[in-house]
Amino acid sequence: MLAALALIALTPPLLAAQEGASAMLEQGREALRRGDGLAAEVALRRAREAGIEQGEISALMGEAYLQQGDYADARRWLAEGYFAPDQRVHGFHMLARLEMAEGNLDAAASAFARALEGNPGTAEIWVDLGRLRYRAGQHHQALTAAEEALRRNGEDPRALEFRGQIARDADGLLAALPWFEKGLKSAPDDLSLLGEYAATLGEAGRAKDMLRITRRMIELDPENPRAFYLQAVLAARAGDYMLARRLLARTQDRFDEVPAAMMLEGVLEMRAENWALAVDVLDRLARSQPDNQRAALLLGRAMLENGDASEVIARYGPSVARGDASPYVLMLVARAHEVLGNRAAAAPLLDRAASPPSASIVPLALGEAGELALFRWGGDLDRLDGAVPRVRQLLAAGNVAEAQAYVTRLGARFAGSADIEVLSGDVALAGRDAARALMLYSNAAQVRRSLSLTQRMVAALRMQGRDAEGRALLAAYLVQHPQDGDAALALGYMQADAGEWNRAEPLLRFAREQRDGGGRDPVLFATLADAALRRGGAGEALADAETGFAAQRTNRRATLTLARVLENAGRKDAATALLEKTRKLPGG
Missing domain, CATH: 1.25.40 (Serine Threonine Protein Phosphatase 5, Tetratricopeptide repeat)
Structure with a gap:
């Protein structure tokens, strides 16, 4: 009887302790849901001290340390796989995230396999598995994982975000927007979704909508670096480079190694004529992305302006030895030789830059x-x-x-x-x-489906004599990427070659604006002059032809076009003099 009374007396404190431990455990879970790893760690430690078994909190503690970026402590809780049965799936999922974070892709795949043993998995698991597959180069399997995630939960924000990202890569900017919009219906304040949505709107040319979304991001998080970066991009596109620099400075260096941000920083430094700073950031970008041709060309120009002519020759010399070297690269290296006083080395490069490009x-x-x-x-x-x-x-x-x-x-x-x-x-x-x-x-x-892949597909079609299909394919790409000046330029040239001048001219003029007024591209201005002349725009044709000729006086196409425009204007003597000059140019 006394023993029974003692047990009854002790029961309320035991229940209270258990309730306290459960409350701490729930506090930890809630902190994890809102992304506060530190608060979660504190609550989970208290739950452990109050009697919760280690297996019940191992997965949660691992997640808490992952949120804090503390991979060493996360591994201490996750690596042994000591999880309670109801925590096993989550535990191996967190272990997979840890392995992904540390670049151990094979180990991550193994952890995902264990997380999916005997169960279909959650949308969250399939999203992370899809991202792993994408990183591992298993792109088609990543798409399968994204679709599986949506089958698990068609309203999951992460699943919709991932599917939208894949749609953006494969189908285009406009095709991606509905995925992000659907995600925001269920999670309107999700900063990651808002960021993806804003970035896609900006690339699609919807600047006002992009600005509205970034302002919402700043309302939710006044120091959000991605919002300020996106606003910096918007300001740069509008030509307000000082504002762009101020906004980029507010990213707190969080985007210093992001390629797109590095490109923006390089362009802003060039606009400010801070050539040494531009060289520094563009050099890092070019080394990290050796196939980024735009970065390489901007770097070359910045190096030349910075007085590094010898370095330009050393770096771009091998490129000009190739038969398909672009006129821009040829002119760049030629200018470097001229700066060093070596006109003999510059002359053949200038001749090649003035020649029609190789079709091989x-x-x-x-x-x-x-x-x-x-x-x-x-x-x-x-x-x-x-x-x-x-x-x-x-x-x-x-x-x-x-x-x-x-x-x-x-x-x-x-x-x-x-x-x-x-x-x-x-x-x-x-x-x-x-x-x-x-x-x-x-x-x-x-x-x-990138522009370079689309152009490869066009080349394959043209090789089969299917030019019209090639133009249609490139036009479809441009519909999805309406601000892509390079795509507009390529399609404009194809339409001109096909004699579709009414379609070619708007594309080429749009490309000129997207390419900062056309830069120093003599062929672009010559083609614009031809288009204007064909529709009777004599004054516009003359302005374009003169601009193209001034950009590169040794360019045969630009010279012939100016001669034709001058003859059309009744200035036959000037036209004849230019025609005589073309006989001395390469290909004359």
Whole structure:
């Protein structure tokens, strides 16, 4: 009897302790839901001290440390896999996130496999698994994971965000917007979704809507760096470079290593004529993205303006040795030689810059980064890291058969990789198998349709004599990316070649505005002059022709166009003098 009375007396304190521990556990979960890892850690420690078993909180503690960026402590709670049965799925999911954060992709895949053992998984798990697959180059499998996430929960903000990001890559900007809008219906204050939505609106040319969304982001988080970065982009596009610089400074250096932000910073420094600073940021960008041609060209100009003519020659000299070197690069290196007083070296480059571009298909240059990749992975040339430089090396040497065998091997090893499909398409195109190239490019475009891939598809179509389909394909891309000046320029030239001048001229004039007034592109202004002349715009034709000729007086196309415009205006003597000059130009 006394023992029973003692037990009854002790029961209320025990219940109170258990209730307190459960309350602490729920506080920890709530803190995790709002992203406060530190508060979650404190609450979970109190729950543990109040008697909650370790297995009940291991997954949650791991998540709390992940939110704080403390991977070492997160691993201490997650690595052993000591989770209560009802926490097992979440625990291995958090372990997978940890492995992803530390770049251990194979270990992350193993953790996801354990998280999905015996259960269909949550939308959140499938989103993270999709992101892992995307990082690992399994692009088609990533799309499958995104669709599976939506089957688990069609209203999940992260699932809708991920699907929108894939739609943006594959289908275009306008196609992505409905996914983000649907996500915001269920989570209107979700900063990540708002950021993706604002960025996509801006790229699509909807500046007012973008500004409205970024202001909402700042209302929710007055120091949100992404909102200020997006506003900086908007200000730069509007030509207010001082405002753009001030807004970029408010990102608290959070975007210092983001490629798009580095490009923006480089352009802003160039606008301010801070050439040394521009060289510094653009050099870092060009080294991190060796295939970013715009960054490379901007860097070259900044280096030249900074007085680094010798460095320009050293860096871009190998490029001008190639048959497909762009007129811009040829002019850049020629100017560098002129700065150093070496006109003899500059002259042939200027002649080539004035010549019509080569229509042949030439493999892209390998470059320093590619050589380093081949050296670094020399013991395993089938690594994805070295695939692009290896294929370029083989094609440059004319080893199409060996390149084909190589990409076939890569395709078996990296099934589902859009990058390998594009490389395989390049090899097929180099081997003049346009039909196979188009098939491979089309497969890749299901998950990643960039302008460069679209242009590859157009090249494959044109090789088959399907020019009209090529124009339609490029036009469809431009509909989805309405602010892409490079796409407008390419389509404008194609329409002009087809004699569709009424369609060509608006595209080319839009491209000129998107390209900062056309820059120093003599062919663009010559083509605009031709278009204006054909519709009877004599004054506009003369202005365009003179601008193109002034940009590069040795350009045969620009010179012939100006002569034709002058003759049309009745200035036959001036036209004759220019025609005489063309006989001395390359191709005359």
